[in-house]
Amino acid sequence: MKKIFLSIIILFIFNFKALAHVEHYKELNYLEYELFRNNQSIGYHKYDFSKEKDILSIKSEVKFKITKLGVDLYKYFATSEEVYKNNKFLKFSSKTNQNKKEKYVKIDVDIKGNLNIDGSSFKGKANQDNIVGTWWNHEIIKSKAQISAISGRIIEQTVTFVGKEKIKIGEKTYNTLRFNFKSSDKSLPDSKKLNTDIWYEENTFLWVKAAFDKTGYWEYRIKTFK
Numbered sequence: 001m002k003k004i005f006l007s008i009i010i011l012f013i014f015n016f017k018a019l020a021h022v023e024h025y026k027e028l029n030y031l032e033y034e035l036f037r038n039n040q041s042i043g044y045h046k047y048d049f050s051k052e053k054d055i056l057s058i059k060s061e062v063k064f065k066i067t068k069l070g071v072d073l074y075k076y077f078a079t080s081e082e083v084y085k086n087n088k089f090l091k092f093s094s095k096t097n098q099n100k101k102e103k104y105v106k107i108d109v110d111i112k113g114n115l116n117i118d119g120s121s122f123k124g125k126a127n128q129d130n131i132v133g134t135w136w137n138h139e140i141i142k143s144k145a146q147i148s149a150i151s152g153r154i155i156e157q158t159v160t161f162v163g164k165e166k167i168k169i170g171e172k173t174y175n176t177l178r179f180n181f182k183s184s185d186k187s188l189p190d191s192k193k194l195n196t197d198i199w200y201e202e203n204t205f206l207w208v209k210a211a212f213d214k215t216g217y218w219e220y221r222i223k224t225f226k
Contacts, residue, residue, distance in 0.1 A: 022056065022087045022137060024205055025049070031136060031207070032224040035064050037216045042066060043076070045220060047136055056084040060134070074099050080149060082134060089115075092132050096150050105152040107132065119152015126154055135198060135220075138205045141179055146194075155194050156184040167199060167209060169221050175202045176209070 031047040043064025050057045059081050066074040080094035089109065096103040105119040115126040126147065131139060133146035133155070140146060145156045162178040176199040183194040191214075199209040210220040 022084050022139070025137070026051065026056075028206075028225070030224065030226050031222070033220040034223045035062075036219040036221065037064075037066060039217070039219075044223075054086045055090075056087070058082040058134075058136070078150065080105075080134070082132060089128075089131075092149070094149055098150070103151050105147075105149065107147065107152070115147075117147065117152045117154075119148070121148065121151035121153040123152070130154065135210060136207050138200050138207070140181075140198075144184075146181075153192075157194055158182050158184050162197070164202065165199065169209065170223075174199070174208050176200060177202050 028049050030049065033045045034041055035043045035045060043062070045060065045062045047058055047060045050059075060079065062076065062078045064076050065072050076096075076098055078094060078096035078098075080092065082092045083090045091109070092105065092107040094105045103120040105117070107115055107117050107119075109128070110116055110125070113128045115128060115130060117124060117126055127145070129143060130145045130147055131137070131143040132149050133140065134149050141159050143157070143159075145154050147154055158181075160180045160182070162180050165176050165178050167174050167176055178197060178199050181194055181196045181198065183192070196210060196212040198207065200206065201208050206222070206225060208222050210218075212218050
């Protein structure tokens with residue numbers, strides 16, 4: 001019985017991968033998420049999508065702060081731009097101020113289709129199958145590794161389909177597919193390990209929610225999309 005169940009799960013994920021494509025988001029113009037830490041609202045993450053002929057550009061802005069007794073303990077601000085041409089990745093760049101520490105990433109594609117990464121944590125080449133970890137694109141579930149959108153670090157990952165779930169955010173209930181992303185490298189220190197749950201809407205593949213536990217329980221909850 002267990003083997004049959006696993007076969008169904010593998011088949012499901014295979015079909016989900018086949019549908020995963022940047023072109024699926026061609027009608028999307030804007031995404032906004034509210035960020036929570038220990039169930040308290042601390043900031044936002046916004047995505048603006050623009051299309052011109054065969055170019056898709058996604059600009060994002062993240063801002064949050066953690067305060068205690070009126071004192072700012074931690075501040076974070078980042079901007080990025082992700083560009084696709086004919087639905088294929090072309091380039092990515094970001095600048096991040098992480099509690100007064102500056103980080104950055106620049107990624108482009110060489111003539112062989114490999115990725116050139118210039119980041120504050122990694123400089124070098126990466127396989128073209130790796131994907132930038134910006135979560136809005138559900139193609140990330142089929143990648144063996146994601147690239148940190150903050151520092152360029154390559155994070156090898158194991159993706160597990162957890163199951164179908166109904167989740168309510170605000171007044172809306174979503175039928176979602178839940179996936180867990182974990183670092184494949186068990187030797188990494190806990191501070192570097194990936195362990196994040198992501199929920200995508202079943203029919204639209206819209207990123208609805210993310211959650212992880214790291215110095216508190218964090219959640220991204222969708223606020224607006226159009």
